[in-house]
Amino acid sequence: MAQTQASAAKRMKLEKKPANPVEEDETPSVFNPKYRVCPYLDTINRNLLDFDFEKLCSISLTRINVYACLVCGKYFQGRGTNTHAYTHSVGEAHHVFLNLHTLRFYCLPDNYEIIDSSLDDIKYVLNPTFTRQEISKLDQLQPKHSRTVDGVLYLPGVVGLNNIKANDYCNVVLHALSHVGPLRDYFLQKQSYAHVMRPPGDSVFTLVQRFGELMRKMWNPRNFKSHVSPHEMLQAVVLWSSKRFQITEQGDPIDFLSWFLNTLHRALKGNKQPNSSILYKIFLGEMKIYTRKIPPVELDDATKAKLLATEEYKDQVEDKNFIYLTCDLPPPPLFTDEFRENIIPQVNLYQLLSKFNGSAEKEYKTYKANFMKRFEITRLPQFIILYIKRFTKNTFFLEKNPTIVNFPIKHVDFGDILGMRQRDKDVKDTKYNLVANIVHDGDPKKGTYRAHILHKANGQWYEMQDLHVTEILPQMITLTESYIQIYERCPNSS
Numbered sequence: 001m002a003q004t005q006a007s008a009a010k011r012m013k014l015e016k017k018p019a020n021p022v023e024e025d026e027t028p029s030v031f032n033p034k035y036r037v038c039p040y041l042d043t044i045n046r047n048l049l050d051f052d053f054e055k056l057c058s059i060s061l062t063r064i065n066v067y068a069c070l071v072c073g074k075y076f077q078g079r080g081t082n083t084h085a086y087t088h089s090v091g092e093a094h095h096v097f098l099n100l101h102t103l104r105f106y107c108l109p110d111n112y113e114i115i116d117s118s119l120d121d122i123k124y125v126l127n128p129t130f131t132r133q134e135i136s137k138l139d140q141l142q143p144k145h146s147r148t149v150d151g152v153l154y155l156p157g158v159v160g161l162n163n164i165k166a167n168d169y170c171n172v173v174l175h176a177l178s179h180v181g182p183l184r185d186y187f188l189q190k191q192s193y194a195h196v197m198r199p200p201g202d203s204v205f206t207l208v209q210r211f212g213e214l215m216r217k218m219w220n221p222r223n224f225k226s227h228v229s230p231h232e233m234l235q236a237v238v239l240w241s242s243k244r245f246q247i248t249e250q251g252d253p254i255d256f257l258s259w260f261l262n263t264l265h266r267a268l269k270g271n272k273q274p275n276s277s278i279l280y281k282i283f284l285g286e287m288k289i290y291t292r293k294i295p296p297v298e299l300d301d302a303t304k305a306k307l308l309a310t311e312e313y314k315d316q317v318e319d320k321n322f323i324y325l326t327c328d329l330p331p332p333p334l335f336t337d338e339f340r341e342n343i344i345p346q347v348n349l350y351q352l353l354s355k356f357n358g359s360a361e362k363e364y365k366t367y368k369a370n371f372m373k374r375f376e377i378t379r380l381p382q383f384i385i386l387y388i389k390r391f392t393k394n395t396f397f398l399e400k401n402p403t404i405v406n407f408p409i410k411h412v413d414f415g416d417i418l419g420m421r422q423r424d425k426d427v428k429d430t431k432y433n434l435v436a437n438i439v440h441d442g443d444p445k446k447g448t449y450r451a452h453i454l455h456k457a458n459g460q461w462y463e464m465q466d467l468h469v470t471e472i473l474p475q476m477i478t479l480t481e482s483y484i485q486i487y488e489r490c491p492n493s494s
Helices: 002-015 084-092 117-126 132-136 168-177 181-188 203-218 231-240 253-267 278-283 301-308 349-356 420-425
Strands: 066-069 075-077 096-099 105-107 112-114 285-294 316-322 325-328 346-348 362-365 370-379 383-389 391-393 398-400 404-406 431-441 448-455 460-465 468-472 482-489
Touching: 066 084, 075 084, 096 117, 168 231, 168 253, 168 431, 168 448, 168 460, 168 482, 181 203, 181 278, 203 231, 203 253, 231 253, 253 278, 253 482, 278 383, 325 349, 346 349, 349 370, 349 404
Parallel strands: 325 383, 346 404
Antiparallel strands: 066 075, 066 096, 096 105, 105 112, 285 316, 285 370, 362 370, 383 482, 391 398, 431 448, 431 482, 448 460, 460 468
């Protein structure tokens, strides 16, 4: 009799509901009547589902135990009695909810789990996954267009990014990086960076996770819509840049690109070694910088000769790594043509690259002294980023150089900027193809940015400007005011 009462008490204790209304239920079982097919599945509105925004309750703004209402798309906390999700379910007669953390579906207010394979597409949109075999085929097989819930066709990897207010300078960089093959492949798989050891409380790693989530959403072949919002990604950028980069204020893509690559490198526990992170493996190059100090102009020849003989005025050699190369445009002409119109100057890309051939010198002025510097590339990376310096800041205003840079799309030979010793070794590894081109249009402060990216699988170029995606001929790319370019070493050259 005592054993019967004890077993009954034990059974009542197991069946008792948790006191915390937001606490999770036990593991589902097909024999448990709490887990059954839901009659409200036809009320789900996939057109309203958007998992790109921050996962927090729309009422309490908490991030703990948040559920998405699959009828209206809003986020609420908990599912127990008196929680926001429960109240919303009763008040609006919305019954199907998804836990954004566990990816389990529930019917409220009855509070039972829904087991139905027809909901797998919603899980996949929230958390896309890629196998190694799928990733290996992204640049090989002819890409297939996918269809959204509204019937719109889109190409995975070529999707628009929402411009929340003034974040187009970030969007073009994200577009360009999403087509750097090794970088994309690395972030499409969570396992790639799951092993990275980080100390407790190191929340800067959130930036790595957000970038990986964005890459997977941009290449998702089963999206509900043909664009992606980088909202969560940019929130992490604003936070970890200490508000240096804002969503509501226009910024400079090269500043963002430099900060972003270096921050990702540190978050992945990279150091100064070339192969310490995926970022350095792809983008890091090496150069020698030769610097010599120039004696003041007002000195006589004898005094200059004495100074040049001192150690201070001898050539100094420094080995440095680089993520991108800064190309200086020649100054635009000051005069107009016979029709009183401004002449749009043009310059060849190889002329800009001559800065790094080891023999061309350029003067750099400081408030103390003047220096002559020359640059010699000693190792070319797999991907070369060129920054074409178009903006100069004066005391009163910002000026833009509209010079058009003439450049080939394929087989750009960077061999001439290598040092003579290295040139003999890497003579077969110096040809590169353009994979991304970022353009600035308009005035220096009020202009906009757009990106040209190459989809390798079909060889087609696309112009990306926020949500707008159009095909473009490669001949048209060379006529734009290029600002940042990314080149990839030709696969058959190594």
